[in-house]
Amino acid sequence: MKTIYITRRETFNAAHKLWREDWSEEKNWEVFGKCSNKNWHGHNFSIYVTVKGVPNENTGFVINLKELSQILKDEVVEALDHKNLNLDVPFLAGMLASTENMAIQIWERIKEPIAIAGGELVKIKLVETENNYVEYYGGKEPF
Amino acid sequence: MKTIYITRRETFNAAHKLWREDWSEEKNWEVFGKCSNKNWHGHNFSIYVTVKGVPNENTGFVINLKELSQILKDEVVEALDHKNLNLDVPFLAGMLASTENMAIQIWERIKEPIAIAGGELVKIKLVETENNYVEYYGGKEPF
Amino acid sequence: MKTIYITRRETFNAAHKLWREDWSEEKNWEVFGKCSNKNWHGHNFSIYVTVKGVPNENTGFVINLKELSQILKDEVVEALDHKNLNLDVPFLAGMLASTENMAIQIWERIKEPIAIAGGELVKIKLVETENNYVEYYGGKEPF
Amino acid sequence: MKTIYITRRETFNAAHKLWREDWSEEKNWEVFGKCSNKNWHGHNFSIYVTVKGVPNENTGFVINLKELSQILKDEVVEALDHKNLNLDVPFLAGMLASTENMAIQIWERIKEPIAIAGGELVKIKLVETENNYVEYYGGKEPF
Amino acid sequence: MKTIYITRRETFNAAHKLWREDWSEEKNWEVFGKCSNKNWHGHNFSIYVTVKGVPNENTGFVINLKELSQILKDEVVEALDHKNLNLDVPFLAGMLASTENMAIQIWERIKEPIAIAGGELVKIKLVETENNYVEYYGGKEPF
């Protein structure tokens, strides 16, 4: 039984700001800096979703990448691409649109569909710029 | 006399939308598609600025990259990074915030400072996503 | 009148071999080396297609990237993705499947549809590996 | 004792198809989609091989990268580069040429030579396209 | 309590050689090959620093990336950028300037400042070329 990990990348482009309504503009600037611009800024995001499993004897696949890609298109890209993360995305409403929170909420959204497709979601990597990204293992701490 | 071309890259992250106030929402959608989302979307932009010249005998440089980088930081990154291209940028006001228009306006903004620093601006490449970019030669048509 | 250049990237994965039926195996090996493996090899190709024009006053666009992308999907990706370039592609039949020949044939295939969409095709860049690519300007020689 | 991980990348270009002889063409298409094209397709593969160890006091190395690179050239690149993964590779014969299976078989092939060179193979990452890759830890499940 | 991992990249360009004064030139060549050139060679290094934590309820952040970036600029880039790793860097003095040793020494240097900023350093990835990098988890062995 050979456990293996397979990863699919999808991309989306979105606007957001880091801003708390209950803070003054000065306080927002102090904590969030340029990211607090009231008029928004944006990014090209890349998301890498990793599924763990044993290759199926009939197909050689841990999960069919066509199915995994479709889940990500339906649940992530459709919801986030060319959107405002603070205004347009119900599952991010009422929280700070940080990459940390985005990764956690995306996890909750895709875990079940991936399980139904026969895979086990074990990692999300969300890349915001060439200089920063977050990784989320469902709360687990592999290191 | 050996003419050579030197290029410097800078990056900025910004929000924008492709939207005409004098068009209906349907018309905007028909022409601009997802890019017309009223609540904005955004990108990680990369700009490559090319300067032409003959290496200076004393320095081996066409232009000092420290100076070129400083011009780009002052005139481009400071003006566009973490900004809303439709709302926050005086030199883009009143026009569609397409990559084409951005490149043309940036050209007008940096041509003179680069000339003062001893270089001749000959090309701007503005990359919006891994799948699309524009190149502008000041209106010239090398091919 | 500000002429500007806009480029769209698409990708496709294909098999091919460099092989002449009228040459011996030894001669094929001597000229084409590893690329002459009778059982094929393959690549992830990227194609960058550049269109020249003046931004439309109504849209700010040289060409609508949705339309350009659709042309490339219909005429290039549909024809070449997950295909054998020697066996499955009518417009490459009977010629060596070199990147040079591919670029020239793709040019002939997309020039007219791009013109109908209002653009002028001026360059194709076809990337075969991180170490080699060809560029074709329709036979023109900008340098 | 400071355990550290060192990784070497090598590349190879190969053709393959996902196809079961005991299935109909329709069934192959249903499961494997475009990847089932009978005439093959191909990819530029990148393989990242990770070795764990404590830096040698005399050399500062976990493993000499020249040796690791040579092992990968001998055992992986020589066997797979410019080859047909279904037809030309004895150690992949009789199985589906999925990236999952490739990673598992490559592991078996290089584990011993790396051990002889003084390293412990702990991970293989096999990248098929910019959008998908597999990771194999010898069957272990770090997360 | 959702543990998440956030990573920041910084870059620096430096010269070094792999060379032991107590070995002959022949012995140095035998072990270190081209890297033993007495007159030095160099690289563009990228360092990826990963911090683990639970997003702060007030900010949505594991650690403020502005602070993390400043620590890396102060402790790593300032010390290593445009430097000779064998001659100019006190914390690398007297040891082989291998990527393994660099990663270990950088860990010791940034662990405390990151802790003071409220984060837990859990991984350093140091990339020397597109073909090799090391990863260090403070001596831990996640796999």
Add this chain to the structure above:
Amino acid sequence: MKTIYITRRETFNAAHKLWREDWSEEKNWEVFGKCSNKNWHGHNFSIYVTVKGVPNENTGFVINLKELSQILKDEVVEALDHKNLNLDVPFLAGMLASTENMAIQIWERIKEPIAIAGGELVKIKLVETENNYVEYYGGKEPF
């Protein structure tokens, strides 16, 4: 007659400094900044060499990439890889080791061998970091 352009990339890692012996340390710092560090720094360089021609009817090639790669290995990589550009490279002796000068000297070195192999050298692109590169057309000015 279809003129086409083909490009081959090679890489090398080298140390250098920007430094004039006839200038004071202060003057060197003022002009060259960090690049004037007396103890050297270094880079991973990439060189892209472009050859122009008409595909050969027998081979489909403008130039055989195996031959072009061999010329670059013999004349560029062998001379520059893991070298000190100021001390170890006869064809750069006595001049500032700027990317501009490097590109011009490499041109002189490879033009003739490429002509003998049946190609016409038309462009060298020399990339020093992800943020800067030079392009040289043999002194011609395509734009």
